[in-house]
Amino acid sequence: MARLNTPHPGSHVDDANRPSPPLYGGREKKKLTDPAALKTALIAQAWAHGFGVVGVTRPDSITEAKKHLEAFLADGAHGDMAWMETTAERRGDPRALWGDVRSVIMLGLNYGPDEEDPLAILKRRDRGAISVYARGDDYHELIKSRLKQLARWLIENAGGDVKIFVDTAAVMEKPLAASAGLGWQGKHTNLVSRQFGSWLFLGAIFTTLELPYDAADKDHCGSCRACVDICPTKAFPSPYRLDARRCISYLTIEHKGPIPREFREAIGNRIYGCDDCLAVCPWNKYAKIGRDAKFGAREALRAPKLSELARLDDAQFRTLFAKTAVKRAGRDRFVRNVLIAIGNSGDVTLVPDAKRLLDDASPLVRGAAVWALSRLMGRDEFAALRREDADAGVNEEWDITLS
Ligand code: B12
Ligand code: SF4
Numbered sequence: 001m002a003r004l005n006t007p008h009p010g011s012h013v014d015d016a017n018r019p020s021p022p023l024y025g026g027r028e029k030k031k032l033t034d035p036a037a038l039k040t041a042l043i044a045q046a047w048a049h050g051f052g053v054v055g056v057t058r059p060d061s062i063t064e065a066k067k068h069l070e071a072f073l074a075d076g077a078h079g080d081m082a083w084m085e086t087t088a089e090r091r092g093d094p095r096a097l098w099g100d101v102r103s104v105i106m107l108g109l110n111y112g113p114d115e116e117d118p119l120a121i122l123k124r125r126d127r128g129a130i131s132v133y134a135r136g137d138d139y140h141e142l143i144k145s146r147l148k149q150l151a152r153w154l155i156e157n158a159g160g161d162v163k164i165f166v167d168t169a170a171v172m173e174k175p176l177a178a179s180a181g182l183g184w185q186g187k188h189t190n191l192v193s194r195q196f197g198s199w200l201f202l203g204a205i206f207t208t209l210e211l212p213y214d215a216a217d218k219d220h221c222g223s224c225r226a227c228v229d230i231c232p233t234k235a236f237p238s239p240y241r242l243d244a245r246r247c248i249s250y251l252t253i254e255h256k257g258p259i260p261r262e263f264r265e266a267i268g269n270r271i272y273g274c275d276d277c278l279a280v281c282p283w284n285k286y287a288k289i290g291r292d293a294k295f296g297a298r299e300a301l302r303a304p305k306l307s308e309l310a311r312l313d314d315a316q317f318r319t320l321f322a323k324t325a326v327k328r329a330g331r332d333r334f335v336r337n338v339l340i341a342i343g344n345s346g347d348v349t350l351v352p353d354a355k356r357l358l359d360d361a362s363p364l365v366r367g368a369a370v371w372a373l374s375r376l377m378g379r380d381e382f383a384a385l386r387r388e389d390a391d392a393g394v395n396e397e398w399d400i401t402l403s
């Protein structure tokens, strides 16, 4: 059973010497000029803002990662995430992103699930599985606002200039976090921490200040390969390398077109992201439940009924997923995913919902509805539904499913 999380200093400050956060707005606020004292105070501030681990690395610390990124792109492993290619130069080197950066402060925020087994939902085939990170308020917004407060504190107390990043910028957050000593990149490629297992969000503050750098953590995966072996779509060509085109997280969130046929069955009822490789990591035994209520799961998103999700129109989708990361996918892509899950449910009571979506305005949805019905209905009954569609892709879906 996971324990409630209290902020953890990682390897940077021991508990006995835990500093209190300096006060804001004192009458005479002295600038912190000693880099070590500044870093200690910064760590205390980061804890106060809910971050569990903090570390600092040099801007030129990820030269290997740059090479790996180039190989990843050359293989086409990024699929249709073209933005990875167009930003590759800046992404592979913080100095190319911002020439003035002297230190990269990496922060990790624990979002450990409050359930014993976050994969238990995968057996409830009439329900949709939304990955743990997306069941609460959108972490991008929450973390960004905390990074802004920390950055303001840094400027007020030490001067310098700053830039903050979380997820969407051209920054390689995982290798930077590993260099800053927050953990190591596991065989699933994500950052694993000895304190929080695989459930950490990452954020970055670039600063012109020179702070003491931390040592990188060691790889503690050993002979384990649980994450590689559990992957339902075999998305790891080898340990430590991911082919995003095969990853359910990519397919259900980033990929805009119809989901390639070869992955549909393996997707099961995962309708937004995937947690399998994170959830099996043995380091999670040290994981703690995220203590931040805002990151916690909304009840409505823990095990939503596929039948209800299939009925969402655009306005209802926006209302249900207001302020969550899910809304980024948009209603059509999301309902496409719901239909894949319906096709995998084996639940014939969902046939009317899928049938209604044959008339949806979105060809993406209509095509997925064809596939779902082909899996739930008898062949003759299904063939009787065949109609000419205005969209060539949907017609192809009919042809293939009836062939
Ligand atoms: C693009 C992206 C994705 C893509 C591609 C993922 C990927 N692994 O590249 C997709 C959509 C698939 C994805 C999925 C997920 N993502 Co994502 N994603 C990103 C993003 C925006 C960029 C990652 C990136 O730079 N990839 C490029 C590759 C080349 O870099 P890399 O993954 O670090 O690859 C390293 C290894 O593969 C290794 N390597 C490569 N080749 C070789 C060869 C050898 C021989 C060796 C030894 C090593 C090696 O070196 C590379 C460089 O360090 C980051 C945010 C950011 N700005 O960094 C979030 C981020 C990585 N995602 C995150 C999360 C939470 C997820 C999901 C768990 C969400 C979910 N539940 O569905 C899944 C996990 C899937 C997985 N197993 O990776 C978190 C991870 C937090 C953490 N603790 O690590 C991040 C950091 C966002 C955040 N700010 O918190 N994501
Ligand atoms: S997130 Fe799921 S599909 Fe993607 S690599 Fe991990 S286990 Fe495989």
Ligand code: SF4
Pocket (backbone or CB within 6 Å): 185, 186, 187, 188, 192, 220, 221, 222, 224, 225, 226, 227, 228, 277, 280, 281, 282, 283
């Ligand atoms: S599951 Fe095993 S191999 Fe994968 S990241 Fe965790 S410790 Fe490493």
